[in-house]
Amino acid sequence: MNQLTKERLRTRGPLLLIPDAVLLPEGVMELYAVVVSAGSFEAVGPTEEIERAYPHLRALRLPGHLLMPGFVDSHHHLTQSFGAGLAFGEPSEIFRRVWVPLEGALDEESAYVAAKLAALESLRGGFTTVTDAGTRADVDTDVVACAARDAGVRCVLGLICDDTGPDTDSAAVLERAEKHLAAYTDDPLIHPSLAISTPEGATDATLHAAGRLADEAQTVLQMHVNEHLAAVERSLLRHGLRPLEHLDGINALGPHILAAHTTLLTPREVTLLANTGTAVSYNPVASAWKGNAVAPATTLAERGVRFGIGTDGTRGDGFRLTEAAEFAQRLAYGLPTGDSSCGAGWTWLEHATAGGADAVGLGGRTGTIAPGMAADFLLVDVATPELALSWDLPWELVRRGNRDQISAVFVAGRLRLWRGRPTDWDGPALVRRATGLAQTAVARAPVIRAHLTSMTARSATVRNTTAQKRSTAQ
Structure with missing residues (x-):
């Protein structure tokens, strides 16, 4: 998906999305489409039926992608x-x-x-x-x-x-x-x-x-x-x-x-x-x-x-x-x-x-791709080496899926993340800000750890091993 697709996904008006497949409670459904409007799924069904019901909407095709619940x-x-x-x-x-x-x-x-x-x-x-x-x-x-x-x-x-x-x-x-x-x-x-x-x-x-x-x-x-x-x-x-x-x-x-x-x-x-x-x-x-x-x-x-x-x-x-x-x-x-x-x-x-x-008490609001539910969903790239040769996509998502394959994240019908980055605020700037504040907070907190940090523990292990070898040699 290119920059033009991203800009169309950011549209606040109704969206008619046609991915390669949609993950529904009954399974992975091919040749399915969804309509997103006012933060919710307005329609979910076979592509031909949805396109006939919404002739005024310009379909956005999403090849190589699965649309699934967040x-x-x-x-x-x-x-x-x-x-x-x-x-x-x-x-x-x-x-x-x-x-x-x-x-x-x-x-x-x-x-x-x-x-x-x-x-x-x-x-x-x-x-x-x-x-x-x-x-x-x-x-x-x-x-x-x-x-x-x-x-x-x-x-x-x-x-x-x-x-x-x-x-x-x-x-x-x-x-x-x-x-x-x-x-x-x-x-x-x-x-x-x-x-x-x-x-x-x-x-x-x-x-x-x-x-x-x-x-x-x-x-x-x-x-x-x-x-x-x-x-x-x-x-x-x-x-x-x-x-x-x-x-x-x-x-x-x-x-x-x-x-x-x-x-x-x-x-x-x-x-x-x-x-x-x-x-x-x-x-x-x-x-x-x-x-x-x-x-x-x-x-x-x-x-x-x-x-x-x-x-x-x-x-x-x-x-x-x-x-x-x-x-x-x-x-x-x-x-x-x-x-x-x-x-x-x-x-x-x-x-x-x-x-x-x-x-968590939101079963009537989110978690499922269905009409009336909040449009909280992911567009997952299934044309990757890990997922392209699919024999059982649900199993493969569990065993071989990872966040790098998530192209887009929608919450309440709005595109929130595109290829890992926020669409309307500066994610890297937040990370930089957090780095400085975290150092101050941790230094101020009376944290007590039971174990050494990993490299300190490694150094201690190397010293002990070296001392044992010297002792054995003597």
Whole structure:
């Protein structure tokens, strides 16, 4: 696609797009077209039918491209982007040593830039929706909203409602929650939600009240649940129950809950999720980088548990995320049981798009190419060496897709990224600005790492090896 195609894609009026294929819930459909108007899909169907129905529209043909739903990141921390590399090689529960100190060092400018940087990375990776679990930075949550809106990404924006800390006023927490939920009623990109860091982060009364507010607002209450062994053990000591069991015991589960991670699930807890309609964010890269286990996503799918796939802020590449989702299941569950299909490819695409949208409370708005749905979509180059010789495109997208193959990213019907760069703001300038602010913030934050940086560790290893050789020679 050339510069002329880009300019036509930027047109605000109705667009009649004819790619080589469209990814629908029923599969990859060739000879299909879509009409995009006023931020939504107005029509989707066989090309001949669409062209007959819209003779006044000049068709824009997109040879060599697949039109597919944008990815939905069901769990992110947008204001943690400055410290993404600090987590590498670190043990679990790094939020105490890295994320809380880092976010505490952010001011309004650095929080905005960190969030916008994360949004840019997400868009480059094909994410049209990100779900932010709430910032711990001492700034108004609207700072994050502005960053997401300015970047052009759809955002489910969490507000942390913890109330077990010192000098915390539960009534004030809930009052702030109500204001947050009412603040973005007419915003086309920002969808407010509530968040509680972990079940132990809030009193039972606030867990109930926040859940009720989220349910009434038809949004989600986000919570990290059964993520690490330490959290499970703390809950056992405090309540005699595991975190998910405790939430069920106080009747706090339900379709309005988005439980992040759930890597440590007993068979009974899977049943609790299925019976209550509670949604889950399966975060496979986070499990590999800093987790204790891998959530049993194939079992969740079989049991009908609603779930999306999240990055947890690890890396913003939707195709690599789906590959990680399948790969983690294969290593943790497929190999021991001889399950060579392990979701058959389509499972991970579906839960990274439509399933993710459902899990984060936007199932009626995005995640699917269908009339009336938001025009959040990707144009993917399928004429590349990785995808051109296609025998099973959904599987190939999971195994061989990557963000370099994304030609265009649309959110709410607008072209937001073209070949990896924003179309209406300066992405490289943001990266340069973020570099300076990140250095200042990290230097100011009392971050504690368990391990040395990679090259420092290498130098130490070389010194030790050399010393051992000398000792042996003597």
